[in-house]
Amino acid sequence: MHDLYFAALGLAHNARDAEDLVQEAYLKAFKNFRRFRPGTNFKAWIYRILVNTSIDFYRRRSRAPMLSALTEEAPAPSAPERHRLLDNMEALDSFVGDDVRHALDELPPAHRIVVLLADIEGFKYREIASILRIPLGTVMSRLHHARRHLRIALWDFARRQGYAGPPRRERKA
Numbered sequence: 001m002h003d004l005y006f007a008a009l010g011l012a013h014n015a016r017d018a019e020d021l022v023q024e025a026y027l028k029a030f031k032n033f034r035r036f037r038p039g040t041n042f043k044a045w046i047y048r049i050l051v052n053t054s055i056d057f058y059r060r061r062s063r064a065p066m067l068s069a070l071t072e073e074a075p076a077p078s079a080p081e082r083h084r085l086l087d088n089m090e091a092l093d094s095f096v097g098d099d100v101r102h103a104l105d106e107l108p109p110a111h112r113i114v115v116l117l118a119d120i121e122g123f124k125y126r127e128i129a130s131i132l133r134i135p136l137g138t139v140m141s142r143l144h145h146a147r148r149h150l151r152i153a154l155w156d157f158a159r160r161q162g163y164a165g166p167p168r169r170e171r172k173a
Contacts (some may be wrong), residue, residue, distance in 0.1 A: 001026075003043075003121060004050060010116040011054045013105065021057060025050040041127060047117065048131045103153040111146035118143055 001022065008018035008025070029036075029049050036045055104112055117123045117131065118139075125143075129136045 004046060007047065007113075007116050007121060008050060008054070010104065010112055010120075011051075011109070017057070021050060021053055024057070025053045028053060043121075044123065044127045044131050047121070047123070048133075051113065051131060099154060099157040103150050106153060107146050107149060111142050111149070114139055114142040115146045115150070119147075 004025065005018055005022050008021040009015065012018040012021055025046065029046055032049075036042065104115065107115065113132065114128060117128045118125070123131065125136055125139050128139045132139070
């Protein structure tokens, strides 16, 4: 559940939506467990459900009427909710630092999910292609572009940490 939450956090960008996505994904998995084929990759199956849930979630949200910020203010979170949100952010910060999280947030969503599935969750390219229902070449292309962006965005961070020498020149496409 912890791994699925971090993937959901990468998709949702906030703790509350990530929790909703994970809860809904688990509910769908439970209801449809009879469709899971024993001997296949359960982790890939549940991540596919999470991605589909995320797509549905944001489609529903985009169709919902927008509330004006001028007429309605969001209520302040309660004390327990503030503690829960802080705990979630601390967990994310312990997993990736602010520089890395900011660089990941700058990626387009299609690139971000591929990086999360490959580099954080450890899925193989074919599994990612299956989870996202995209061609293997698209996975490889998105991952290449995302990693190139992250390499550039994180060069100063890596240098400060003592991991990087002078930056490599990037070829123009």
